[in-house]
Amino acid sequence: MNTCMALTCLTCEEDIDCRIGYSNRRIQPLAFTCPHCDSSLGITLDISRAPASDFTYHGCKYSDKQSKGPFVGENPFIDLHLDFPVRAGEYVMGNTPFLMAISDIMQALDGDGDGDGDGQKAHEMFQFHSFHLNILNTLCEKSEEIKRVINLYLGKNKKLFQKRAAEFLEEPEVTSLLPEDVNATLYKVVSRAFLPFTVFAHSAEISKEMPKFMFELHPEKLIEFINQLFESNFVTSLHRDVLKVYPRILDAELSLRPALFLDLTDNNGAAKAATRISAQDFSSIKDLYKDIVEILSRQLVIVAGFNNLMHRHDANSFPEINGGKLSDLQKYSTKNLSDKFKYLDDCWYKIELKAFNLDLRNAIAHNNIHYNGTEQNIAYTPNGGRLEQVAEQNMTFLQFMRDVLIAFREMHNLNHVMKSIFYFKYLILDKRAKAGK
């Protein structure tokens, strides 16, 4: 369903033609930049009383000059839809974001470009996307509850954590406060609450394969490695920082929705066309990307330790690179992210390199980044700030959200590697230590 209306910007008093495509989210806060004066404008659609549509306006109002028929092109035109990438440009009757999304899927499926994309397959893929969006529509109503549960895990009162987690999961409360049982609840909450953002099969596979992988490693050297991770507090503080990212993903939900759609088109079509997002909050999401990449960089220390164990039976034993050798993991942990990849020889874990846009990360860290809301363009200079001409790189806000999503998924997958480390400690090391006393 779509509604077309003209809006008047309260700042410049000029009109904008809008076509609003309906999502099934109960509250739909749409945001865009005034094409006349660059002011931030918003329109919130509330479908609680469906079939009625309740609109509230922010920085704009319903225009007194509505066109009787279709838009005639007097005003700049904007498509808005929470769930799909929308195109910039002229109004074309019928080319709604929903139909353009279907056409993008057809195009992605039609590899040879002869126009015979598989309609049935496209339909199935679309159903898959809708399935995720429907879960998201329910979960976003529980966003505060999810944040509270994660926060309780980080606090001291684990009994209350189990209680509130059980309420969220709608399952009987786990009364055990043993760390392995508390952790099992945590991972269940996280898997359930972030299902639409993650690729469940990936994390499930890691959870299944990790124990087998670990039992093939040199047992004493593995224990030494896991002990090192806990004694230095490395894995505990890393885990806490990982968990702090999850609530921020919920905060970025609106802008992540169209990025989820790109799963279906494999980043083609929609990403390459001048496509946009109908909810904008670049300034609050900018640091999220940088922070996730920082965490990934720390998670690589764990990947490296396992890799060394597998190849050289010692977590601290690195391959020789350009005639030099790193002394140990501690030294590795101080390396730049770009250097860290060099030491992962024939790695056991398939790292998603797309999760690491180092130029973008550097540009954000040094504040060499500029966002243009009207164009939804992000211009960044990785080595900016120096008194010299440096090349500027550009990406759309949609591509940026795609990068956030991919980085988050990699962090989430590596969080499942961490999960196995915790179980190993609780079920093997701690029990051994107890038996030894």
Ligand SMILES: [Zn+2]
């Ligand atoms: Zn304006």
